[in-house]
Every structure is written in structure tokens, then in C-alpha cells.
Amino acid sequence: GNSVTQMEGPVTLSEEAFLTINCTYTATGYPSLFWYVQYPGEGLQLLLKATKADDKGSNKGFEATYRKETTSFHLEKGSVQVSDSAVYFCALSANTGNQFYFGTGTSLTVIP
């Protein structure tokens, strides 16, 4: 079946620290992979995506590379800001259907 596992939170970092949020997946076929972000009091926003192996999605300084060999899509940012404080969700969309499969979300707090 299809599933996503992401690292447990919460994560607390100081401003300008390096961020990694791990995400691994199980899927039938060749899924597309996504990171969504939920800022406090808001809905889910698409942060980045990758649709095939070795693709790198990037946006707002965040990056994630679709690694088929390790079934991973880890989110990274070189220097986080206070405004990056949010909950981050890894998700996959399998090519056999239209529903998204989400991880449990990782809460990030960045302190000045």
C-alpha cells in the first residue's frame, strides 16, 4: 500500500540553523511527492513537489530531492528564519489514484 513516514516533532531551532525534516515513503508504482506547510491559523500550502526520481523541488529556500533508491524525500533549508515556524507535511500521490497520503506532520519552531 501507500504510506508516508516523517520524523516526529516538535523541532526547535535557532535562527539561521540548518533544517532537515526526514520523510520516507512506501508506494506502489511511481508516486509524485510533495511538501505542504501549515502556518499558524492558516490552511495547507504547497511548498514544493517532485514528480519523478532524482527531481529536486525547491521554493523559498527549501529543497527536497526525490530519492527512489532510499524511498525518501527529505526537506532541507540552509538557514531557517522565525517566519518558517509552521507544521510541515510530507505527502505522496500515487499514479493509481488521486488521493494524497500524508505523514503525521512535523512542527517546527524557530527562535531568534
Place this chain on the structure above:
Amino acid sequence: EAGVTQFPSHSVIEKGQTVTLRCDPISGHDNLYWYRRVMGKEIKFLLHFVKESKQDESGMPNNRFLAERTGGTYSTLKVQPAELEDSGVYFCASSQGQGAGQPQHFGDGTRLSIL
């Protein structure tokens, strides 16, 4: 362009009552989805509409949940009667097309609390 809008943002009802959630997708998006996040767990799929037809309702938990999309525009999700385990955040999403690479655009969610 207006995003996906959901109403109400928060609903508190007693066990056994009825609640109806509403979702207005992005204009022109034929695909509409409902998801639910319970108690900090993963966001789980409930169902998928294409226009007014239910394409996939495999995630609907039981027959106390009824989703409709009359006319293929906005959608409602009714819970009747509500139980304690129905508490959570209900998200609606829409997309223009289908397929694995299509991003889904989410609303802010409705936080449902059953007392």
C-alpha cells in the same frame, strides 16, 4: 484568484447533533476532495468528487457521513449524528486536473469539536 474557502472555521456541537461543513473550491476546479486530521495524526483522505459525481469515497468512515456536491460547484459534508471520535480538522482541497503530479489546493480547514 480566490482560494478554497471553508465554512465554518470552527464548530462545537454536542454528541448526537448534526453538523454540516461547506467547501467552495477554486473556480473552474472540477476535482474536490475532503480530508480529515484527527488528534495530531496524519491527514486522511475521505472522498473525491469529479464535478458532481463521487469518484472515490473509500475513506468515508461510516454512514454517518454524507457528502454532496450538487451542481458540481460547492460541496457539503454532513455528520449525523456526531460522535466524539469525529472531532478533528476537516480539510477541503481542489485541483484542476487529475493524476499523480497534480497539486491539490487546500482550504484553511474546519475545526470540529464534539462534546
